[in-house]
Amino acid sequence: MPPRKRATITDVAAAAGVAASTVSRAFTRPGRVNQHTREHVLAVAEELGYAPNPAARALESGRTGTLALLVPDITNPYFSGVIKGAERAAAAAGLTLVLGDTAENPGQEEQLVRRLGPAVDGFVLSASRLPDEQLRRAAELNPIALVNRATPGVACVVADFDSGTRQIVDHLASLGHRALVFLGGPPESWSGARRWAGLQAAAARAGLEVRRFGPYVPTLGGGPAAADAVIAAGATAVVAHNDMLAIGVMQRLAERGVGVPTDVSVVGFDDIVGAEFCHPTLTTLAERTEDAGARAVEAVVAQVLTRASEPPTRVLPTQLVVRRSTGPVHTAPPN
Amino acid sequence: MPPRKRATITDVAAAAGVAASTVSRAFTRPGRVNQHTREHVLAVAEELGYAPNPAARALESGRTGTLALLVPDITNPYFSGVIKGAERAAAAAGLTLVLGDTAENPGQEEQLVRRLGPAVDGFVLSASRLPDEQLRRAAELNPIALVNRATPGVACVVADFDSGTRQIVDHLASLGHRALVFLGGPPESWSGARRWAGLQAAAARAGLEVRRFGPYVPTLGGGPAAADAVIAAGATAVVAHNDMLAIGVMQRLAERGVGVPTDVSVVGFDDIVGAEFCHPTLTTLAERTEDAGARAVEAVVAQVLTRASEPPTRVLPTQLVVRRSTGPVHTAPPN
DNA sequence: CAACAAATGGCAAACGCTTGCCATGTGACG
DNA sequence: CGTCACATGGCAAGCGTTTGCCATTTGTTG
Numbered sequence: 125m126p127p128r129k130r131a132t133i134t135d136v137a138a139a140a141g142v143a144a145s146t147v148s149r150a151f152t153r154p155g156r157v158n159q160h161t162r163e164h165v166l167a168v169a170e171e172l173g174y175a176p177n178p179a180a181r182a183l184e185s186g187r188t189g190t191l192a193l194l195v196p197d198i199t200n201p202y203f204s205g206v207i208k209g210a211e212r213a214a215a216a217a218g219l220t221l222v223l224g225d226t227a228e229n230p231g232q233e234e235q236l237v238r239r240l241g242p243a244v245d246g247f248v249l250s251a252s253r254l255p256d257e258q259l260r261r262a263a264e265l266n267p268i269a270l271v272n273r274a275t276p277g278v279a280c281v282v283a284d285f286d287s288g289t290r291q292i293v294d295h296l297a298s299l300g301h302r303a304l305v306f307l308g309g310p311p312e313s314w315s316g317a318r319r320w321a322g323l324q325a326a327a328a329r330a331g332l333e334v335r336r337f338g339p340y341v342p343t344l345g346g347g348p349a350a351a352d353a354v355i356a357a358g359a360t361a362v363v364a365h366n367d368m369l370a371i372g373v374m375q376r377l378a379e380r381g382v383g384v385p386t387d388v389s390v391v392g393f394d395d396i397v398g399a400e401f402c403h404p405t406l407t408t409l410a411e412r413t414e415d416a417g418a419r420a421v422e423a424v425v426a427q428v429l430t431r432a433s434e435p436p437t438r439v440l441p442t443q444l445v446v447r448r449s450t451g452p453v454h455t456a457p458p459n
Numbered sequence: 460m461p462p463r464k465r466a467t468i469t470d471v472a473a474a475a476g477v478a479a480s481t482v483s484r485a486f487t488r489p490g491r492v493n494q495h496t497r498e499h500v501l502a503v504a505e506e507l508g509y510a511p512n513p514a515a516r517a518l519e520s521g522r523t524g525t526l527a528l529l530v531p532d533i534t535n536p537y538f539s540g541v542i543k544g545a546e547r548a549a550a551a552a553g554l555t556l557v558l559g560d561t562a563e564n565p566g567q568e569e570q571l572v573r574r575l576g577p578a579v580d581g582f583v584l585s586a587s588r589l590p591d592e593q594l595r596r597a598a599e600l601n602p603i604a605l606v607n608r609a610t611p612g613v614a615c616v617v618a619d620f621d622s623g624t625r626q627i628v629d630h631l632a633s634l635g636h637r638a639l640v641f642l643g644g645p646p647e648s649w650s651g652a653r654r655w656a657g658l659q660a661a662a663a664r665a666g667l668e669v670r671r672f673g674p675y676v677p678t679l680g681g682g683p684a685a686a687d688a689v690i691a692a693g694a695t696a697v698v699a700h701n702d703m704l705a706i707g708v709m710q711r712l713a714e715r716g717v718g719v720p721t722d723v724s725v726v727g728f729d730d731i732v733g734a735e736f737c738h739p740t741l742t743t744l745a746e747r748t749e750d751a752g753a754r755a756v757e758a759v760v761a762q763v764l765t766r767a768s769e770p771p772t773r774v775l776p777t778q779l780v781v782r783r784s785t786g787p788v789h790t791a792p793p794n
Numbered sequence: 795c796a797a798c799a800a801a802t803g804g805c806a807a808a809c810g811c812t813t814g815c816c817a818t819g820t821g822a823c824g
Numbered sequence: 825c826g827t828c829a830c831a832t833g834g835c836a837a838g839c840g841t842t843t844g845c846c847a848t849t850t851g852t853t854g
Contacts, residue, residue: 130577130600132840143804148842160804177577179523180840182514182757183809189574198542198558199732204534209562212602219575223558225534225546239555240812242465242512243578261508371736384483397534397679401706403738467810478834483812493832515810518839579838 205413290321308338311363347372385451538749624657643673644700682707
């Protein structure tokens, strides 16, 4: 198989009997060439299967028409929403979206930002694990928008965890719980910190006692360790860093004969797709992830177009979805 | 915020007091420069935060150091395995992996291949929805490897559906089922076709009757329609195109008061992460998705290095994971 | 019909990097 | 001490586009 040569702009120009610059303009500056020549050029290009070489284009113009979205763990269904939303918005803006997985690893994330940096028009960093300082530096080189992470001077869209955690605590309190345990996720997680802070504040208001365990890895695999700690502590209500962990906890609880919600109520964060078909179905705080992804892309696009001075922060509402994993406290050993 | 200028190779060269070519070689041809100068150059580069511009590099060398992995639906946990495996292999080869979502849409897929084509060193197309002809043409321009899709002349790695479907049928037959219904997915899906063909062959061998319903959309959302059809048909065993659909079916079945596996047994394909925590847990055919992703990347890398003449086809074993969604037939209305 | 403006096309210089080729310096060998 | 080979660095020519500028054609206006 001959590694066939890709048609270049010069090929098209020659075939169409015009100069390369005309071909270029036919694509990028429709008004700049005669309607008639333009059609001809486009037809010839189509016939030759010509597609402008993005590398060459980027070199001169600095624009690549590509946005990168980095997430800590593609595997986590939570990010599916962000991805979908970002894709929609990117498509609407005529941009190609590429995804990168940072494996929850700041080093990996930094490397991706460095390598991809010159090759994309901007970044959406979802749940970035990078320290503020590094984010700010990266933001100087590329337009950046953060999702569920706030850093002064960088555009970001975050979920309203204050209201969300209050909803959780109120729900639990109304079921008679007097204390709850928070199962923490990765220490670098900004939203993890916000969740914990919100929980503490809300609990103080409602007169609940709170403790924090962990950190645990925020996946199914983190479940057993967390669940065992919960059992040992005799908690009646636990709030997990995210749904994957919550589901892992419930699995382990079931394994150990602890009833949910009879013996302990479990709450997650994210409302991932599995939350509605795990067993029991999971009470969880839903975020508007698609919106978040879309807004973030829009923020990046805005920066590309106009170097806005003060990047905006947007707060998206959250909503507690009550399912079967939470219930009234059961005063242990039956009356 | 001044859109700070990125350091270029000339900046580094000037700062290090050498020629640009030396800087270039310090990075790409370690043996070609003096160990001493090389260290110096690298140090200066690091200090300036220099990262080679991939676009410029690609322009001259034709190599971008980037691989693209396209999947029909990032949201589907099935592809998580492929992605993980591909990432691992790409990292091992020193390549950056970017992901693209084709939204189950051949048009979108084609556009991505066109746009990304000149910007990457090769593609892994997972469950491609593109017609053979187009795949072959794309393969002329870029090294390509297919996952769960076979096209003559293009490298591919596929799951062993023949053995897999036989396992499913044997399992069902041994539970006393005499007939089964296949709930089809997207018509363009190659693996869907293979699954159906395998099922038919295996059923014929085992003396089972098979019918095919659908196509349904291979997500939770496809469940209700499929489940209702199953109920109407009075089937005792159904095999769904994939796990998402299977879980959606089970949800709907539960809603309509049909017991799984008491009244109907359900089997899926893929063994996604949710299969072990849905209710009941799902019997499903597991593929070695991570391996598949890794092998595919390796195949692409091999093509990049040596324009091999005959691209290989690799078949990966499959394995039926029996869980709680399948059971013995229950001769309906109780004895 | 002259004078000028607008529309349109071409030329050539970048963009940041790689690489073939040449020039110089160094050590080995006879 | 003269040759030669090798190691190392620099020069300059691209790679496929975009874009500022100029030349030409065409159309408008007085």
